Amino acid sequence: xxxxxxxxxxxxxxxxxxxxxxxxxxxxxxxxxxxxxxxxxxxxxxxxxxxxxxxxxxxxxxxxxxxxxxxxxxxxxxxxxxxxxxxxxxxxxxxxxxxxxxxxxxxxxxxxxxxxxxxxxxxxxxxxxxxxxxxxxxxxxxxxxxxxxxxxxxxxxxxxxxxxxxxxxxxxxxxxxxxxxxxxxxxxxxx
Numbered sequence: 001x002x003x004x005x006x007x008x009x010x011x012x013x014x015x016x017x018x019x020x021x022x023x024x025x026x027x028x029x030x031x032x033x034x035x036x037x038x039x040x041x042x043x044x045x046x047x048x049x050x051x052x053x054x055x056x057x058x059x060x061x062x063x064x065x066x067x068x069x070x071x072x073x074x075x076x077x078x079x080x081x082x083x084x085x086x087x088x089x090x091x092x093x094x095x096x097x098x099x100x101x102x103x104x105x106x107x108x109x110x111x112x113x114x115x116x117x118x119x120x121x122x123x124x125x126x127x128x129x130x131x132x133x134x135x136x137x138x139x140x141x142x143x144x145x146x147x148x149x150x151x152x153x154x155x156x157x158x159x160x161x162x163x164x165x166x167x168x169x170x171x172x173x174x175x176x177x178x179x180x181x182x183x184x185x186x187x188x189x190x191x
Contacts, residue, residue: 013124014047015068015099016040020124023095025080026131032060033080037126039097041068046102048112051076055093058083067106085130093128 018038025033041047050065060079068074078095099122106112 011120011122013097013099013122014041014043014101015049015097015122015124016042017097017124017126019126022127022129023078024129024131026133027085028132029080029083029085029130031082035078035080037076037078037095037097038073039068039076040073041070043101044070046070046106047099048102048106048109049074049097049099050109050113051078052096052098053078053093054095057081058093061095065109067102067109085132087130087132091128091130095126095128096123097126098123 016039018040023035023037025035027033037051039049047068048065049068051061053059053061058081060081062077062079063074064076066074100112100116100120103112103115
């Protein structure tokens with residue numbers, strides 16, 4: 001009986017990813033939503049990386065490839081482009097961080113990846129999760145932004161509150177102006 005040939009065992013990812021498994025994007029998704037992914041190299045060798053997505057038209061990734069020096073960390077920004085989010089539809093977006101120990105010459109990353117031996121490649125996969133903020137979160141965010149504005153520009157916050165509390169509604173102002181004109185013209189004709 002012949003023994004079945006086994007596929008070579010895949011190398012374990014050398015980089016430490018933070019977050020390790022899930023990228024959470026918090027809406028609303030009417031503007032770009034950025035999530036940061038940290039790639040830390042605990043080894044004593046340089047590591048080349050590239051970040052791939054199953055939905056490349058939906059994301060802008062910077063840097064999408066590079067080298068992580070020994071003992072260093074690189075932060076990657078995954079920027080989700082604006083879109084109409086439908087919570088009833090399942091999101092199946094994923095990212096893959098592929099790595100390989102760097103050869104002595106890393107000046108041409110394209111060549112590094114072309115010449116990389118598949119048995120030397122390491123990878124990690126991350127799921128994407130979309131979260132819609134609760135109504136209370138939206139109110140808290142609005143309150144936080146107003147407080148920040150009052151700290152940064154106190155004169156603006158105080159003038160806004162004065163304008164809001166002491167400005168009469170427009171119809172009242174028009175009514176007063178109209179009454180003054182009518183009184184003026186009636187006074188001219190009667191006297």
